[in-house]
Amino acid sequence: MSELAQKPSRRPVLKFSANGVQNLAMFGILVLIWIVGSILFPAIFNTWENVRNILVSSTSVIITASAITLVLITGNLDLSVAGVGAMSGVLFGLFTIAGLPVWLAAVAAILCGATSGFLNGFIISRFKQPSFIISIAFKYFTAGIALIASNGQSIASGMPGNVKNIAQTISGLPLPIMYAAVISLIFLFVQNSTVFASQAYAIGANIKTARFSGINTVKVVTSVFTLSGILAAFTGIIIVSRFSVADCSMLPGLETDCIIAAVLGGTDINGGRGTILGMIIGALILFTLTQIMNFLNVAMYDQQIIKGVVLILAILVNDTIRNKIKV
Amino acid sequence: MKNRSRSLNSTARYNIALFLVLVAFVVIFTLMNPKFLAKFNIFLIFRQNLPNMIIACALMFVVTSGSIDLSVGGVMAFCAITYAALCVKGVNPWWAIGIVALIGVGIGLINTLLIEKLGIPAFMATIAGWLIYGGLAFTVCGGPNPISKPAMQVITILDDKATYVGPFPLALVIVVVVVAVFLFLERKTVLGKYAIAIGGNFNAAYFSGINVIKMRAIYYVLCSVMAAMSGVWQVARLSTADPRCIGLGTEFAALSACIVGGANIKGGQGSIIGAVLGVLLLAVLPNGIQLMKSALPVWLQWLKSPFLPQVITGIVLLVVVFINYLIGRGKHYE
Numbered sequence: 270m271s272e273l274a275q276k277p278s279r280r281p282v283l284k285f286s287a288n289g290v291q292n293l294a295m296f297g298i299l300v301l302i303w304i305v306g307s308i309l310f311p312a313i314f315n316t317w318e319n320v321r322n323i324l325v326s327s328t329s330v331i332i333t334a335s336a337i338t339l340v341l342i343t344g345n346l347d348l349s350v351a352g353v354g355a356m357s358g359v360l361f362g363l364f365t366i367a368g369l370p371v372w373l374a375a376v377a378a379i380l381c382g383a384t385s386g387f388l389n390g391f392i393i394s395r396f397k398q399p400s401f402i403i404s405i406a407f408k409y410f411t412a413g414i415a416l417i418a419s420n421g422q423s424i425a426s427g428m429p430g431n432v433k434n435i436a437q438t439i440s441g442l443p444l445p446i447m448y449a450a451v452i453s454l455i456f457l458f459v460q461n462s463t464v465f466a467s468q469a470y471a472i473g474a475n476i477k478t479a480r481f482s483g484i485n486t487v488k489v490v491t492s493v494f495t496l497s498g499i500l501a502a503f504t505g506i507i508i509v510s511r512f513s514v515a516d517c518s519m520l521p522g523l524e525t526d527c528i529i530a531a532v533l534g535g536t537d538i539n540g541g542r543g544t545i546l547g548m549i550i551g552a553l554i555l556f557t558l559t560q561i562m563n564f565l566n567v568a569m570y571d572q573q574i575i576k577g578v579v580l581i582l583a584i585l586v587n588d589t590i591r592n593k594i595k596v
Numbered sequence: 597m598k599n600r601s602r603s604l605n606s607t608a609r610y611n612i613a614l615f616l617v618l619v620a621f622v623v624i625f626t627l628m629n630p631k632f633l634a635k636f637n638i639f640l641i642f643r644q645n646l647p648n649m650i651i652a653c654a655l656m657f658v659v660t661s662g663s664i665d666l667s668v669g670g671v672m673a674f675c676a677i678t679y680a681a682l683c684v685k686g687v688n689p690w691w692a693i694g695i696v697a698l699i700g701v702g703i704g705l706i707n708t709l710l711i712e713k714l715g716i717p718a719f720m721a722t723i724a725g726w727l728i729y730g731g732l733a734f735t736v737c738g739g740p741n742p743i744s745k746p747a748m749q750v751i752t753i754l755d756d757k758a759t760y761v762g763p764f765p766l767a768l769v770i771v772v773v774v775v776a777v778f779l780f781l782e783r784k785t786v787l788g789k790y791a792i793a794i795g796g797n798f799n800a801a802y803f804s805g806i807n808v809i810k811m812r813a814i815y816y817v818l819c820s821v822m823a824a825m826s827g828v829w830q831v832a833r834l835s836t837a838d839p840r841c842i843g844l845g846t847e848f849a850a851l852s853a854c855i856v857g858g859a860n861i862k863g864g865q866g867s868i869i870g871a872v873l874g875v876l877l878l879a880v881l882p883n884g885i886q887l888m889k890s891a892l893p894v895w896l897q898w899l900k901s902p903f904l905p906q907v908i909t910g911i912v913l914l915v916v917v918f919i920n921y922l923i924g925r926g927k928h929y930e
Contacts, residue, residue: 346719392914396921399861401719402913405848409910416903525723538717570734570839577727584716 288544291535291590295550302554306561319560321443327556328445329354329504329520331549334527335456336497338548339466341531343493344473344540345400349389350501351523352411355516357382358505359415359424362515366427375435379502385411386498387491394490408524415517423516428509435510445507452500453549460545469493473540529576530555533583535590555579607867610858614873618880625884632887643767643833645879647672647826647843649872650771651850652857653778654822656871657787657815659854662795662863663711665816666722668823668850670729671703672843676827677733680743680837693828700824703729704817711816712809726847733839742838770829774822778868788868791815795863852909853878856916881908 306314313319333350340347357378364374389407393400436445460466468489471479480486504523509515532538533554534547558579562572625632642649651668658665675696682692703725710721737743761769782788790811793801802808826846831837857874859866882905 392917396918398917398921402855402861402917405852406910406913406917408848409852409906409913413903413905413907413910416906417901420901421903525727528720528723532720538720568734568739570731570740573731574728574735575731577724577731580720580724580727581710581716584720585714588715 287591288535288542288547291587292544292547292550294586294590295534295547295554299550299554299557302557302561306557306564309561310564313564317441321446323553323556323560324446324449325443326559327552328449329508329523330526330530330552330555331449332452332507333497333500333504333523334530334548334552335453335545336493336500337524337527338531338534338536338543338545339456339460339469339493340400340497341528341536341538342460342466342473342540342543343469343490344476345393345490345494346404346528346538347386347389347400347494347497348404348524349385349407349411350497350504350527351520352408352415353382353385353498353501354505354508354520354523355415355518356385356411356418356505357502358509358519359419359515359517361506362424362428362432362509363418365429365432366424371429371431371434375506378506379499382498382502382505383495384498386495386501389498390491390494391487393494394487412517419515419517421517423514423519425514428513428515432510433513436507445511448503448507453545456545465489465492470541473537473542475541526555529580529583532580532587535587537587551583607858607865607870611867611869611873614857614870614877618873618877621877621880621884625880625887628884628888632884637883637887639765639768641876641879641883642771643765645875646767646771646829646833647846648849648853648879649875650774650822651819651826651846652853652871652875653775653868654815654819655850656778656854656857656859656866656868657782657791658812658819659851659859659861660795660863660866661791661812661815662798663718663812663815664722664851664861665707665819666719666847666851667703667707667725667729668819668826669843669846669848670726670731670733671700671820671823672827672830672846673733673839674729674736674827675699675824676831676842677736677743677837677839679828680831681736684743693825696824696828697821700821701817703824704820705813707816707820708809708813712812730839730843733842737837737839740840742836742840744836744838767829775868775872782868787811787814792864792866795860795865797864849878849909850875852913856912878905878909878912881905881912 303314333354337347337350360381361374361378364377365371369377385407389404392398393403436443438444468479468484471482471484472486472489476486501523505520508519512519528538530552531543531548533551534544534549535551536543536548555576558575559572562575567575622633631637651672655665655668678699679692679696682695683689687695707722707725710716710725711718734740760766790801790806793804793806794808794811798808823843823846827842830842834842853874854866854871855861855874856877857866857870857872859870885904885908886902
């Protein structure tokens, strides 16, 4: 020890922040799950087909949770994303049936999502109300609009064929994966190197201090929620485009899945902590597990039980890493 | 707000205002369609909202004490299916109710363990619980197909269309009894005061000698048991135990009712009367609008959509929160 203290090494020493350890641990778990999958199903697990399926199914969570992670970092919750996604998807379907060109319909649907997210965030931050309640109100509101607009049925016929173009596969690479990659890269950049993200962390850590140090909390929180509305709407559109069906209940449990992915990645739901990279690893863990369970013929509802157990374990592991391991 | 008397505290004033709003809506709906106040419709409202009503009463304690329980929907489904499965296996329905109530107690204790002992945030622990119990409901059921009528003949004890206590249907009696019991617990035992104390300031409550974990455990157990009983009620009412629809969205419906009834989501404020009024308000609005005949102009016809309750709940929540902001009640987050 004393030798080390006397001559400070000139070599670059690999150093980790607490977030680094967290992400590394989660990445280790992902690799472990992957190895287990490869041992169980040596023939199919490591094929491009399988990897692509896992990636495609995780896109909706990765895209939405990019913004949800920021929302959680500011110490808020957004439970409205499933409703917003369903509303935008249904409206997108109806717009295309009404004869709007597909891109215009998509933009209009995303604008609806953005409006909902904006109102959500503005009411929460301006009137200092708990995000939990306001986002539940918006969940009811948007899910209700989706139900009323679609009259409770799935819209399967009448959409023009080029709706599929949004989520088509170009030379073996499905576009949803591209969207997820681009969006998560943008959010990685935002989270790591913008003032905006630092302000979000500050608000999550202590909103009073943040306000007194001159951060416009209303602006930051509103933007974060607007982003979440936009991305939820985009997810809804991608789902409609993938399956060519607009259904009022097409994103069941998206809000819980996003929160689970973020928490698996080390985000604190009380705010002030969390990384986009962790969220991506968390989402991949979630969907790799799902895929393994699908291969094992585990029924949908048993997967739900396992998801709940994984959520509890993830929080416990997070706490242990934060409390026991000093970096 | 003409009842703003100095002798009443803010919760009482809020409840009176809420009651007046409820009465106003009832009068309006009755003027629109006299059938709104018909015996059949009143009983229908109580039958349909019994689960929300009794869960909201118990959830009110949990929310007032500064915690939250989102697992009630899953617990309700799990207990409903377990009850049906036990009955089909030939267990005496009354014994089955007892077993299901015990399951509720167990789930409440598990919640306590996760939240109070292991320190998992209540929101996450109970969301996980909701996933787990909701999944277990399907597992007990053996798949997505409901246990339905032919196999369910055993369970006629609570079949509510046949069961009347004097002139009143069973639902009304159950609601009145449960609400009375909860009012007693709130007013005459330490439960109500301690809930407000714990929710108002957790540390202060702890240091003034309240056994915080024990009290929270009681609230969680009450909540889970009420959810379990609601599950039994749904099975009796619908004569089918369907894991896909029993308990769906109950947690948010009951929570919305508590918020409308004046609960502070951060704890420290709330009353059983408020919860009851909240449930009634959220139940009466969609029902009354459905019954409005031809009184609606064309541009409001969309209000007749059968999916309106969701939108109404959302709007009422926003309005209530906004009013709370205006009158400076329930400052949630600074």
